[in-house]
Amino acid sequence: MMMKPLQDRNTQYAQQTLKKPFTCIGRGLHTGLKVIMTVMPAEANSGYRFVRRDVSAGRNEVIAAWHTVTETNLCTTVSNNMGVRVSTIEHLIAALYANGVDNARIVLDGPEVPIMDGSAKPFSELIESVGLETLEEERKAIVITDTITVRDGKKEASLIPSPTSWITMEIDFESSVIGRQSLSLEMGTENFNRELADSRTFGFVDQMNTLQALGYARGGSLQNAVLVAKNGVINKDGLRHENEFIRHKMLDAIGDLALSGAPIIGSFSAKYSGHKLNNELLRKLLQSQNAYQYVPLREVSDNWVEMMNVSAG
Template sequence: MQKLTTRQRTVAAPISFSGYGVHSGQPVTLTIKPAAADSGISISRELGDGRVTLPVPVHFSRVTRTTLCTTIDLGDSVSAATVEHVMSALSGMGVDNALITLDGSECPILDGSARPFAEAILQVGLEIQPAQRKFLKVIRAVTVRNNDAFAALEPYNGRALDLEIDFDSKVIGRQRMIFDWTPRRYFEDVSRARTFGFVRDAKILRQAGYALGSSLDNSITVDNDRILNPNGLRYEDEFVRHKLLDAIGDLALGGLPIWGRFRSYKGGHALNAHVLSGLFSSEANYEIVSAENLPLEFDAFEDQPAGLAVNHYLRSVR
């Protein structure tokens, strides 16, 4: 009999989210739907003329832009922007297969974190599927650089991230987080971390068509040495935690969860995409392995049906 921890998962029911794109400022509804085993995470768009694009894999080979967010090409001049937060939640919560549908050009920013997605996944529960989970096992280190910034994928007997940021800001400064993945740790320690920006950049960004939907409701806003959000930070080091959240979402575009260690210094969406490209540039860098051959660690709520321990857990952490 297969262990539950080695089997694939999809969401047990559709989940919808309505909000605004942080860059476009336009209203959008996103729905996560169950998907068949071995189908991975795919995405389609409902267009204004009633057409629906065919689902395509959410994959790094489709990345067209990494300025301030990750944007992927869906074909026929259609794209989907800011996919990293929903992808982070799906990967972080251990979802292998799902179909994402959008009725706009950008995923909703919601509260600026992945928590609304992660909490909804917990509430509907996960359907455990018959197929074995598969992982991308890093067997040879890959590093990409941009001046003093870098991102690396390295062999490691687990799923770990070691991420450091360094901003010329007294509010942020230099922060580092080392994270060994389990769904519970992701939910508690990463999912609530919000995106952030600087007042000094706001005018230029908006003139360039970015951050048109940004507000104190969905972004940590730094003005010189002050945080403008009335309730302050959710974590003392929320900035690096959000960068880690983004990295989890970007790395999910590898198509399978990564068994290895990701390290980054002053990284971002571009370096995250480049390190995946570097990993796949040679078959000597990785192999696809079955979960039954790996020492997987899961937390109790991850295997609970919706409505039982999950709802008690959600009440306890709010």
């Protein structure tokens, strides 16, 4: 394999947005509500912003960022300070981030992003089809200069200084259909779209009734999720990858980490983590001034070693 200093996602020095809007129609995985969503170009430094068309102007904008995450139970939900929320944002945000979209205005007429086929592939394809526009503002990066770790029982997640951004995850489910899976990948547009984007969200048959009674998974179906039974998956066509489960967990983690608001130069490593721990990790990082530097991406690749020395001194 050829050695590259940094992957494509991290060598575009100017911020980007979409060239044109794209629209998706579908149901929310948890609410089951039908949603029309249009993802539009947005100006530099505006990040990812949702606009709820079903909520009155002045209170309908919800910024998607690490500090606006209000719920992490089964999906990631962001809210504004008037309590207006948007849920299941992680697959869309992962696709935007991994495909190099720094700024997007996401207009939707309901409280949840459409689940599409349960993966990020439809979003990646739509982003590719409309193309990207380069903006006249430099892209800044979050360079990890000291290891940050969060734990919850046996769950663990870390960000580690590294000139290349790798993502390494391990899961271990009681279900023998999933069991123990681990995977390590360098973060970049190509790897995301080829290795992770098409992996679907999953759920367990014996939890479905409970979840639906609690208001979750009401839009869930075999068209948008892998359904796991005792002896195998219920979906007729089976899995898209032998280890689709760990791949989906990595896709989720990228969506959660994308809420940092900038490309992260450093590696992510996690055991059994989920949306909750991933968000706690970002909160800990961004509240630890000695653990990162926020610098123009252009300055990172040549100066990484020096940046580490500075922070060590």
